[in-house]
Amino acid sequence: MYIQAGGVKLSVLSKTGREAVVAMLGPGDFFGEGCLAGQPLRMGSATAIAPSTVLLVGKQAMVRLLHKQRGMSDRFIAHMLARNIRIEEDLIDQLFNSSEKRLARALLLLARYGKMDKPVRVVPKISQETLAEMIGTTRSRVNFFLNKFKKLGFIEYDGDIPLKVNSSLLSVVLND
Numbered sequence: 702m703y704i705q706a707g708g709v710k711l712s713v714l715s716k717t718g719r720e721a722v723v724a725m726l727g728p729g730d731f732f733g734e735g736c737l738a739g740q741p742l743r744m745g746s747a748t749a750i751a752p753s754t755v756l757l758v759g760k761q762a763m764v765r766l767l768h769k770q771r772g773m774s775d776r777f778i779a780h781m782l783a784r785n786i787r788i789e790e791d792l793i794d795q796l797f798n799s800s801e802k803r804l805a806r807a808l809l810l811l812a813r814y815g816k817m818d819k820p821v822r823v824v825p826k827i828s829q830e831t832l833a834e835m836i837g838t839t840r841s842r843v844n845f846f847l848n849k850f851k852k853l854g855f856i857e858y859d860g861d862i863p864l865k866v867n868s869s870l871l872s873v874v875l876n877d
Contacts, residue, residue, distance in 0.1 A: 722834040
């Protein structure tokens with residue numbers, strides 16, 4: 702599947718019913734590519750987080766496109782490599798960083814810092830519960846850190862998301 706507009710949340714559910722958000726995707730992103738590698742069952746769920754347009758490409762059609770259209774193949778490979786790098790970074794973040802630093806990094810990524818010449822600064826509408834699921838902590842801890850970031854001037858936040866991320870939030874991620 703290819704996101705043409707909007708946004709999609711990828712999540713998994715544990716046997717005990719706990720949800721973990723594994724990716725927040727936007728326009729230009731692919732998902733559901735596990736079938737190309739022979740994955741027989743979905744590992745999680747995809748949920749639209751905004752009005753979205755998603756192009757569904759059948760497995761055989763996608764395989765044909767990848768073999769016949771070099772530009773498409775190059776774009777797809779670049780996407781998969783970037784996604785793999787992001788997953789590795791997320792794992793390292795989860796293993797070695799505090800929940801405060803994980804939240805700061807998640808907000809910066811959602812505001813697309815490092816993705817383009819000029820970040821969007823505004824985090825897409827996302828609940829504190831979803832942020833908690835993304836970083837592996839509780840909603841109350843997310844609320845505490847959001848208020849702390851606001852007090853320090855790292856974000857502009859009035860209790861509702863979307864919020865604005867200031868580049869000064871980078872200092873939370875960069876400082877040990």
